[in-house]
Amino acid sequence: MIERHLMKLRARDEIDAEEVAAIRAAVSEQRRYGPDQTIVPAHRPVYNCTILLTGLAARARDLRDGGRQLTELHVPGDFMDLHSFTLKRLDQAVVAISECVVALVPHARVKEMTETLPHLTRIYWFATNLDAAIHREWAVSLGSRSALEALQHLFCELHLRLEIVGLVDGDGGFALPATQTDLAQCLGMTPVHMNRTVQHLRASGLADFQGGRVRIADINRLRAACGFDPGYLYLERQLR
Amino acid sequence: MIERHLMKLRARDEIDAEEVAAIRAAVSEQRRYGPDQTIVPAHRPVYNCTILLTGLAARARDLRDGGRQLTELHVPGDFMDLHSFTLKRLDQAVVAISECVVALVPHARVKEMTETLPHLTRIYWFATNLDAAIHREWAVSLGSRSALEALQHLFCELHLRLEIVGLVDGDGGFALPATQTDLAQCLGMTPVHMNRTVQHLRASGLADFQGGRVRIADINRLRAACGFDPGYLYLERQLR
DNA sequence: CGAGCAGTTGAAAGAGCTCAAAACTAGTGG
DNA sequence: CCACTAGTTTTGAGCTCTTTCAACTGCTCG
Numbered sequence: 223m224i225e226r227h228l229m230k231l232r233a234r235d236e237i238d239a240e241e242v243a244a245i246r247a248a249v250s251e252q253r254r255y256g257p258d259q260t261i262v263p264a265h266r267p268v269y270n271c272t273i274l275l276t277g278l279a280a281r282a283r284d285l286r287d288g289g290r291q292l293t294e295l296h297v298p299g300d301f302m303d304l305h306s307f308t309l310k311r312l313d314q315a316v317v318a319i320s321e322c323v324v325a326l327v328p329h330a331r332v333k334e335m336t337e338t339l340p341h342l343t344r345i346y347w348f349a350t351n352l353d354a355a356i357h358r359e360w361a362v363s364l365g366s367r368s369a370l371e372a373l374q375h376l377f378c379e380l381h382l383r384l385e386i387v388g389l390v391d392g393d394g395g396f397a398l399p400a401t402q403t404d405l406a407q408c409l410g411m412t413p414v415h416m417n418r419t420v421q422h423l424r425a426s427g428l429a430d431f432q433g434g435r436v437r438i439a440d441i442n443r444l445r446a447a448c449g450f451d452p453g454y455l456y457l458e459r460q461l462r
Numbered sequence: 463m464i465e466r467h468l469m470k471l472r473a474r475d476e477i478d479a480e481e482v483a484a485i486r487a488a489v490s491e492q493r494r495y496g497p498d499q500t501i502v503p504a505h506r507p508v509y510n511c512t513i514l515l516t517g518l519a520a521r522a523r524d525l526r527d528g529g530r531q532l533t534e535l536h537v538p539g540d541f542m543d544l545h546s547f548t549l550k551r552l553d554q555a556v557v558a559i560s561e562c563v564v565a566l567v568p569h570a571r572v573k574e575m576t577e578t579l580p581h582l583t584r585i586y587w588f589a590t591n592l593d594a595a596i597h598r599e600w601a602v603s604l605g606s607r608s609a610l611e612a613l614q615h616l617f618c619e620l621h622l623r624l625e626i627v628g629l630v631d632g633d634g635g636f637a638l639p640a641t642q643t644d645l646a647q648c649l650g651m652t653p654v655h656m657n658r659t660v661q662h663l664r665a666s667g668l669a670d671f672q673g674g675r676v677r678i679a680d681i682n683r684l685r686a687a688c689g690f691d692p693g694y695l696y697l698e699r700q701l702r
Numbered sequence: 703c704g705a706g707c708a709g710t711t712g713a714a715a716g717a718g719c720t721c722a723a724a725a726c727t728a729g730t731g732g
Numbered sequence: 733c734c735a736c737t738a739g740t741t742t743t744g745a746g747c748t749c750t751t752t753c754a755a756c757t758g759c760t761c762g
Contacts, residue, residue: 265693281598283598283602285602286689289606291601291606293597293598293601293602294598305594305595307587308584308587308588308591308702309588309591309592309595309696310700313595313598313693313694313696314598333584336580336583337580340576340583343576343580343587344548344573344576347547347548347583347587347590348548348549350587350591350594351545351548351590351594352549353594354545354590354591354593354594354597355545357533357597357598357601358521358523358533358534358553358554359553360601361533361597361600361601361604361650362523362525362531364601364604364650365531365604365650365651366525366529368749369749369750401707401708402708403708409605410601410605410606411605411750411751412750412751412752413708413709414710414750414751414752414753415749415751417708417710417711418710418711420709421710453505453553454553456553460550608717609718641739641740641741642740642741643741651718651719652718652719652720653740653741654718654719654720654742654743655717655718655719657740657741657742657743658742660741
């Protein structure tokens with residue numbers, strides 16, 4: 223059930239049997255959400271953390287003008303609101319983009335972990351710092367990359383993040399159950415311009431996004447096109 | 463010496479005498495940096511964390527075209543690279559914007575803390591999650607706010623962050639030893655456009671930035687103008 | 703078959719960029 | 733005390749990317 227979550231952790235550190243047992247024991251219940259449903263609302267006290275098991279979710283900030291800015295996409299295996307453990311409430315909601323299945327871990331279990339399992343605590347601390355690194359990279363896309371580069375970069379990021387949890391096909395493609403409007407909200411542009419950018423990318427032959435799937439013709443050329451450097455995803459095993 | 467750092471922590475939680483003693487004992491040495499010097503380089507192993515004592519610093523990402531994107535501004539009291547403790551290396555450098563004085567805390571001391579002081583560990587975990595919340599708010603500025611709103615929002619954020627460490631004057635103004643080009647790199651725009659935006663803000667009478675100082679005429683009107691909601695700074699005392 | 707949503711297209715307007723040069727400021731050395 | 737330099741701020745004009753608005757297509761589903 224939380225296998226993808228373990229895969230994600232194991233890509234960055236070693237976890238021993240006791241730690242795995244603690245993680246498994248921490249999960250309390252499972253829930254299902256439909257597209258556009260709020261998984262964790264903003265500005266309210268939070269008592270659980272949420273692991274995404276299947277589907278696509280996002281951190282979302284509603285704007286004054288009715289629009290919204292997405293600040294991170296979550297793939298299966300992600301602890302989407304682990305930061306709520308220390309923050310106690312969220313500044314941004316966690317919303318389902320596609321149909322999602324999640325597992326809940328009560329804050330009380332996480333707190334126990336911080337009292338008894340310092341190494342696992344550091345691993346989870348690391349996990350939230352990884353989210354922050356992803357935020358910083360998105361800031362670079364939003365502030366300094368063209369629409370096309372930003373989209374290419376997003377696809378490169380998702381490709382790697384999905385690969386480590388076993389969700390990339392043999393041909394290098396992957397499911398991305400989102401609309402062009404969702405992607406536009408990630409990259410701070412209008413749906414119309416996202417549509418033109420997708421067409422531009424399609425015409426370039428480097429990659430395509432259609433029917434909720436991303437196809438990548440040549441990942442190396444795609445990375446070169448947008449200057450993608452995977453360093454910020456910290457894909458090296460290291461004792462934390 | 464680390465009084466501003468303690469002020470920042472105390473704005474969000476209670477810290478007892480033992481914890482304060484541990485923090486004081488953790489500091490090893492002090493260093494001074496001039497404007498534009500790199501305090502912590504990116505992509506290299508890191509063995510210390512760095513507290514900013516005085517000055518202004520930033521997290522900086524160099525771009526292919528020679529420019530750079532700043533992803534967070536650091537004010538005195540900030541643990542600028544606490545995330546390096548779990549990440550082991552930084553994806554973005556920490557650079558001095560003005561003359562800076564910093565204090566070093568070896569990773570080994572932080573690790574000891576995680577083994578013996580779980581509450582303080584949670585406080586520092588919280589601190590890195592607060593940085594992530596700031597990143598998310600910057601993503602909103604970069605993606606969804608106009609240049610003027612983004613600048614107003616940045617000034618509102620700095621006003622609050624500086625206030626809790628005692629660096630806002632009686633008249634509501636504060637020192638911001640940065641150039642317009644630095645601010646442009648924060649908000650993902652050109653120096654020329656930043657200049658026009660500063661002039662726009664000046665003409666509006668809401669705030670001004672000149673000679674390394676921000677003057678705010680009416681903080682409430684400034685907040686209203688850009689839709690600033692201080693919630694993401696988590697300025698409430700809470701047992702973490 | 704109509705409703706609704708996602709995707710697509712076109713044309714005009716606007717925000718921000720680029721390039722280039724001038725004005726201002728502060729520090730330096732004679 | 734003044735000229736000199738370097739960095740910062742300011743200004744102008746044309747251009748590009750992105751937005752806005754509005755319409756139209758295609759698909760899915762009740």
